[in-house]
Amino acid sequence: MGAINREYHKWHSPALQRDMELLVFGTGGRPVLFFPTRMARFYDYENWGILAALEHKLASEEIQLFCVDSVDAESFYNTHVHPEVRIARHVQYEDYLITEVVPFIKQKNSNAYIEAAGCSMGAYHALNIALKHPDIFKKAVSMSGRYDLTEHLADFRDLFDGYHNQQVYFNMPRQYVANMHEHSLLEELRSLTIILAVGQTDPFLFNNQEISRLLWDKGIPNEFYVWDGYAHRPRYWKKMVELYL
Numbered sequence: 001m002g003a004i005n006r007e008y009h010k011w012h013s014p015a016l017q018r019d020m021e022l023l024v025f026g027t028g029g030r031p032v033l034f035f036p037t038r039m040a041r042f043y044d045y046e047n048w049g050i051l052a053a054l055e056h057k058l059a060s061e062e063i064q065l066f067c068v069d070s071v072d073a074e075s076f077y078n079t080h081v082h083p084e085v086r087i088a089r090h091v092q093y094e095d096y097l098i099t100e101v102v103p104f105i106k107q108k109n110s111n112a113y114i115e116a117a118g119c120s121m122g123a124y125h126a127l128n129i130a131l132k133h134p135d136i137f138k139k140a141v142s143m144s145g146r147y148d149l150t151e152h153l154a155d156f157r158d159l160f161d162g163y164h165n166q167q168v169y170f171n172m173p174r175q176y177v178a179n180m181h182e183h184s185l186l187e188e189l190r191s192l193t194i195i196l197a198v199g200q201t202d203p204f205l206f207n208n209q210e211i212s213r214l215l216w217d218k219g220i221p222n223e224f225y226v227w228d229g230y231a232h233r234p235r236y237w238k239k240m241v242e243l244y245l
Helices: 051-059 083-108 121-132 173-179 183-190 205-217 234-244
Strands: 006-013 018-025 030-035 063-068 114-119 137-143 193-199 223-227
Touching: 006 083, 018 051, 018 083, 030 083, 030 121, 051 063, 051 234, 063 083, 083 121, 114 121, 114 234, 121 137, 121 173, 121 193, 137 234, 173 205, 193 205, 193 234, 205 223, 223 234
Parallel strands: 030 063, 030 114, 114 137, 137 193, 193 223
Antiparallel strands: 006 018, 018 063
């Protein structure tokens, strides 16, 4: 990454009751909350060379990246606990993001145009948090994601084993977008920039087509791109981030 500013931060999260880590890249521009892939870590995008594709945007202060960690192994993928506990842990994670990470971003960067972005499971996190908090996020870039974790798609199972409650519902965009009716919320969401990208043979293709259609049905514009092949790999994500972030 050359001379790009890189900062490591760690603190004990009151929301999660555990230490959380993140990396900051760049010194200014539009702040991007960048979510890792399924059960991946905050440093994986750097290790995979994906951040190198953004070097020119970071150097020119077009964007500043905040690469957060996830707790997916403690929430969605924790088969040792009841699904109700899984979704409750995710809600705590969202609380960590909104009450701890977002203030940290604002402390580091005064630009009010905050983006949420991610690949694979990170794409889900990015779209879900942006749709739920359009007062904070102005753009969501979701690459190779699925937007209803209760569905069984190819090798990707229902992460709640058939369980459903209100917290599950309000964290599955494919479920709650269809029932959005509040005028003021819809008006806010219509000013949100939403970019969806997925591979032609990705098992999540139909799920992406569906969420794009549901958003348009509510008058919420979105850009939807279908890439050749599977495209669910870092070598594709390198190209996607350069185009869409």
